[in-house]
Amino acid sequence: MSIKEDHNRFKDIVKGKxxxxFKKYVTQGEMIGKRENDFVKIPLPHIEIPNFRYGPKQQGGVGQGQGQPGEGVGEPGDGQGQAGENPGExxxxxxxxxxxxxxxxxEKLELPRIEPKGNKNIEMEKTRYSGMAPVGPEGxxxxxxxxxxxLKRYVSSGIYNPEDPVIVPIRRDFQYRSFKKVTKPMAKAVVIYMMDVSGSMGDEQKEIxxxxxxxxxxxxxxxxxxLETRFIIHDAAAKEVDEDTFFRTSESGGTLISSAYKLCQQIIETDYPVNEWNIxxxxxxxxxxxxxxxxxxxxxxxxxxxxxxxxxFCYGQVESKYxxxxxxxxxxxxxxxxxxxICSQIESRDKILDSIKDFLGKGK
Structure with a gap:
C-alpha cells in the first residue's frame, strides 16, 4: 500500500472521528481557534499513533556511543508528584x-446543495493537480x-556508484503530474451578521x-x-465593526433593532448590487x-x-434570562x-446544530 493510500485512509479515520x-466540536468550539488560512487544526484524542516496536520489554538492545559492558544506562530521576495509575492520552x-x-x-445535517439565485449561477472548470502518475504529456x-x-532503481539493483553518481532515468522512471477537472461555482456571496450587544446579551450568548x-x-x-463577511453591532444605535470587535463588544442601554436593519440596507445598496451578489x-x-x-x-x-x-433573511433568537x-x-x-x-430559537449551545439546520436546510 502506498504512502498516499495510507494518508487517505488516515484522513478517512479522522473525518469519521x-x-x-461532531456535536462536541460544534458546541465547544475546539477547532475554531486553530484556523490557519483554509485549514483547521483539530485536537483528536484516543487515536493510537503508529510506532515501531523493537522487541519485548525489559530486554537489551544494540546501542551506540561510549560505555562498558554491564554499565547502567541511567539512574531514576527525582521528579515530583505521585505516579498515576491510568495510561496517558x-x-x-x-x-x-x-x-x-x-x-x-x-452529511451530518443532511443539508441540500445551495443553488445561487438569478444569473449569478455561473460555474467555471478549473484544473486541480492531484498527484503523480506513470504516464502523461511531456509538458x-x-x-x-x-x-x-x-535513483531508487539504481540503489535497489546495486548499480549505483557513489564515486560516479550518474543517474540516467529510463521510460519506466518517468513521473508526470496528474490532474483532474473540477467545477467551481463563480457566484459571489456576502454574509452580513448583525448582533444585539445590549446588556442582556452576555458572553455566553455571544459565544453561541x-x-x-x-x-x-x-x-x-x-x-x-x-464569500465576504460584514459585521454590525447594535444597541439603540448601530455601527459596522471588524470580526473581533463583533464578538467582544458589550454595551448597555436600550435596543433599537431597526438601527441595524437600516445600516445593513445601506451597506447592501452601496457595495452589493442585488443582481450580482447572493446576500x-x-x-x-x-x-x-x-x-x-x-x-x-x-x-x-x-x-x-x-x-x-x-x-x-435569517433571524436567530438567543435565549437570555434578561x-x-x-x-x-x-x-x-x-x-x-x-x-x-427563517426564524430559529437558540436556547443553548446544544441547539446550535438544530439552528444551523433551520437556516441552511432549505438550500437557498
Missing part, C-alpha cells in the same frame, strides 16, 4: 480543509520525482453566535468562490426590542427591502410560513 463527536492535532469540514457538516513530466524513481457563524460560513464557502443577512438578538413601533418599522424594512432583494423574546413572536405572527425569512 470528527463526525462521531495521546493528543494528536490533524488538519482538515474547510471543504472537508463542510462535507462533514452537510507535465516532473524532473524531481522521475530522478528519485531512477460565534460558534454558529463559523459553521454557517464554512457551509456557504463551499458553494461560493468568493445573506443574519440577525442575532435576545428578542427584547425597545418598542412595538420599532418592531413595526423592522417588519416594514423586511417586506419592502430585505425579502425581495436577498436570498433569505430578554423578553418578543421579537421572534412578532416576526412569526407577521410572516407566518413565508420561506424568504
Amino acid at each position: 470528527v463526525k462521531e463527536d 495521546h493528543l494528536l492535532e490533524v488538519e482538515l480543509s474547510m471543504d472537508e469540514l463542510a462535507d462533514i457538516l452537510g 507535465l513530466r516532473n524532473f524531481k520525482s522521475s530522478y528519485k524513481k531512477a 453566535v460565534r460558534l454558529e457563524s463559523f459553521w454557517i460560513n464554512t457551509w456557504l464557502k463551499k458553494h461560493y468562490k468568493g 445573506y443577512p443574519f440577525h442575532f438578538s435576545d428578542g427584547d426590542n425597545w418598542s412595538g413601533e420599532d418592531t413595526r418599522l423592522c417588519t416594514k424594512l423586511l417586506k419592502e427591502f430585505f425579502l425581495p432583494k436577498t436570498n433569505v 430578554g423578553s423574546g418578543q421579537f421572534l413572536k412578532d416576526l412569526q405572527k407577521e410572516f407566518g410560513t413565508d420561506e424568504r425569512i
Whole structure:
C-alpha cells in the first residue's frame, strides 16, 4: 500500500472521528481557534499513533556511543508528584480543509446543495493537480520525482556508484503530474451578521453566535468562490465593526433593532448590487426590542427591502434570562410560513446544530 493510500485512509479515520463527536466540536468550539488560512487544526484524542516496536520489554538492545559492558544506562530521576495509575492520552492535532469540514457538516445535517439565485449561477472548470502518475504529456513530466524513481532503481539493483553518481532515468522512471477537472461555482456571496450587544446579551450568548457563524460560513464557502463577511453591532444605535470587535463588544442601554436593519440596507445598496451578489443577512438578538413601533418599522424594512432583494433573511433568537423574546413572536405572527425569512430559537449551545439546520436546510 502506498504512502498516499495510507494518508487517505488516515484522513478517512479522522473525518469519521470528527463526525462521531461532531456535536462536541460544534458546541465547544475546539477547532475554531486553530484556523490557519483554509485549514483547521483539530485536537483528536484516543487515536493510537503508529510506532515501531523493537522487541519485548525489559530486554537489551544494540546501542551506540561510549560505555562498558554491564554499565547502567541511567539512574531514576527525582521528579515530583505521585505516579498515576491510568495510561496517558495521546493528543494528536490533524488538519482538515474547510471543504472537508463542510462535507462533514452537510452529511451530518443532511443539508441540500445551495443553488445561487438569478444569473449569478455561473460555474467555471478549473484544473486541480492531484498527484503523480506513470504516464502523461511531456509538458507535465516532473524532473524531481522521475530522478528519485531512477535513483531508487539504481540503489535497489546495486548499480549505483557513489564515486560516479550518474543517474540516467529510463521510460519506466518517468513521473508526470496528474490532474483532474473540477467545477467551481463563480457566484459571489456576502454574509452580513448583525448582533444585539445590549446588556442582556452576555458572553455566553455571544459565544453561541460565534460558534454558529463559523459553521454557517464554512457551509456557504463551499458553494461560493468568493464569500465576504460584514459585521454590525447594535444597541439603540448601530455601527459596522471588524470580526473581533463583533464578538467582544458589550454595551448597555436600550435596543433599537431597526438601527441595524437600516445600516445593513445601506451597506447592501452601496457595495452589493442585488443582481450580482447572493446576500445573506443574519440577525442575532435576545428578542427584547425597545418598542412595538420599532418592531413595526423592522417588519416594514423586511417586506419592502430585505425579502425581495436577498436570498433569505435569517433571524436567530438567543435565549437570555434578561430578554423578553418578543421579537421572534412578532416576526412569526407577521410572516407566518413565508420561506424568504427563517426564524430559529437558540436556547443553548446544544441547539446550535438544530439552528444551523433551520437556516441552511432549505438550500437557498
